[in-house]
Amino acid sequence: xxxxxxxxxxxxxxxxxxxxxxxxxxxxxxxxxxxxxxxxxxxxxxxxxxxxxxxxxxxxxxxxxxxxxxxxxxxxxxxxxxxxxxxxxxxxxxxxxxxxxxxxxxxxxxxxxxxxxxxxxxxxxxxxxxxxxxxxxxxxxxxxxxxxxxxxxxxxxxxxxxxxxxxxxxxxx
Numbered sequence: 001x002x003x004x005x006x007x008x009x010x011x012x013x014x015x016x017x018x019x020x021x022x023x024x025x026x027x028x029x030x031x032x033x034x035x036x037x038x039x040x041x042x043x044x045x046x047x048x049x050x051x052x053x054x055x056x057x058x059x060x061x062x063x064x065x066x067x068x069x070x071x072x073x074x075x076x077x078x079x080x081x082x083x084x085x086x087x088x089x090x091x092x093x094x095x096x097x098x099x100x101x102x103x104x105x106x107x108x109x110x111x112x113x114x115x116x117x118x119x120x121x122x123x124x125x126x127x128x129x130x131x132x133x134x135x136x137x138x139x140x141x142x143x144x145x146x147x148x149x150x151x152x153x154x155x156x157x158x159x160x161x162x163x164x165x166x167x168x169x170x171x172x173x
Contacts, residue, residue: 009056037158
């Protein structure tokens with residue numbers, strides 16, 4: 001089982017290459033996560049630099065799954081804590097990414113549980129997310145998330161084809 005932990009801003013900068021590798025692998029594998037294929041390394045690095053700065057400002061939690069055998073990072077997920085003033089109870093789950101070499105090994109489930117725990121620790125009682133992945137939908141449903149609905153043609157897949165997105169929520173107990 002992977003070790004899940006939150007990264008500080010400095011650790012996010014230190015692990016930027018591994019985070020870029022995960023993001024670029026997911027995009028190359030067809031994940032609709034805001035980027036087109038091919039994703040240039042500099043663009044991936046710029047994204048993670050922004051995430052690290054956001055962690056430093058306390059706006060989000062960046063969680064990673066580390067290989068217990070010492071083979072680096074297997075996946076990552078973020079909980080966006082910074083919400084409008086009329087939604088202080090809500091957080092967004094963002095960029096749930098698992099490297100293709102680590103899929104179907106419980107990494108995603110462990111990351112999602114840690115995201116929920118981090119949100120609770122931050123005083124959040126509601127989480128929301130969206131996905132364009134059938135595999136991710138099954139993961140979220142197994143974890144007790146509720147499907148809200150599908151928006152057709154919401155975004156583009158990395159190869160340029162349009163894709164639908166499904167919204168989910170979970171009330172945290």
